[in-house]
Amino acid sequence: xxxxxxxxxxxxxxxxxxxxxxxxxxxxxxxxxxxxxxxxxxxxxxxxxxxxxxxxxxxxxxxxxxxxxxxxxxxxxxxxxxxxxxxxxxxxxxxxxxx
Amino acid sequence: xxxxxxxxxxxxxxxxxxxxxxxxxxxxxxxxxxxxxxxxxxxxxxxxxxxxxxxxxxxxxxxxxxxxxxxxxxxxxxxxxxxxxxxxxxxxxxxxxxx
Numbered sequence: 001x002x003x004x005x006x007x008x009x010x011x012x013x014x015x016x017x018x019x020x021x022x023x024x025x026x027x028x029x030x031x032x033x034x035x036x037x038x039x040x041x042x043x044x045x046x047x048x049x050x051x052x053x054x055x056x057x058x059x060x061x062x063x064x065x066x067x068x069x070x071x072x073x074x075x076x077x078x079x080x081x082x083x084x085x086x087x088x089x090x091x092x093x094x095x096x097x098x099x
Numbered sequence: 100x101x102x103x104x105x106x107x108x109x110x111x112x113x114x115x116x117x118x119x120x121x122x123x124x125x126x127x128x129x130x131x132x133x134x135x136x137x138x139x140x141x142x143x144x145x146x147x148x149x150x151x152x153x154x155x156x157x158x159x160x161x162x163x164x165x166x167x168x169x170x171x172x173x174x175x176x177x178x179x180x181x182x183x184x185x186x187x188x189x190x191x192x193x194x195x196x197x198x
Contacts, residue, residue: 009168011110013134035112035164037136052184059185065134066184069108071168085151085165086158 001042006070007077008041008048009034010055013065022058023066027051034088042074100141105169106176107140107147108133109154112164121157122165126150133187141173 010027014020014037024033030051031041041051048068055066071081109126113119113136123132129150130140140150147167154165170180 009108009110009166011108011134011137013137035110035136035166037134038110038112038166052182056184061185064185065187067108067134067137067187068182068184069168069170070180070182071170072180081169081171083151083167083169085155085167086160086163088164088166 001074002044003075004044005042005074006045006048006072007074007081008043008051009067009069009071010039010041010051011067011069012037012055012059014059015063016060019058019060019064023055026054026058045070100173101143102174103143104141104173105144105147105171106173106180107142107150108166108168108170109138109140109150110166110168111136111154111158113158114162115159118157118159118163122154125153125157144169 010031012023014023027033027039027041030043031039034040041048043051052068059066071077109130111122113122126132126138129142130138133139140147142150151167158165170176
């Protein structure tokens with residue numbers, strides 16, 4: 001992971017099944033699905049713009065809602081910015097997958 | 100809004116309909132629904148612990164997943180940490196509701 005990598009959460013509301021699955025397929029190339037319509041992406045602030053343009057090509061701007069949230073530096077995000085209640089399924093800083 | 104207020108995103112995956120609606124009802128008392136299963140909450144870091152305990156009472160820890168993300172100070176969160184693609188429906192800093 002790059003030192004300047006930020007942790008982004010991408011949450012989406014997309015009523016259309018086909019677009020919603022295209023969104024998930026695209027996001028899987030950038031990060032990890034942590035909830036049904038929430039992905040976690042670790043990348044540089046500049047690279048997230050590439051992701052956003054790709055998502056804009058997929059979505060319908062009038063019907064769909066995508067929120068990209070910047071949680072700050074990836075290396076401190078787990079401890080500083082993310083609290084899981086119940087089960088979570090993603091990789092914490094040391095590479096352990098929690099299912 | 101308090102100066103020490105932080106912007107939290109609460110995203111949940113809850114398979115059971117009844118628990119999911121109880122979760123939404125509880126969250127409406129703390130913040131604003133910005134997507135089907137994502138709420139935005141502005142409160143102090145200590146008050147979010149009250150929210151978390153309430154959500155833990157509602158949820159089933161084995162089946163449900165709730166992620167509480169801290170986006171930092173509320174007063175700078177809109178510009179610094181949140182990017183909307185497509186439509187958003189929430190109140191920006193100056194009180195304007197974007198639908």
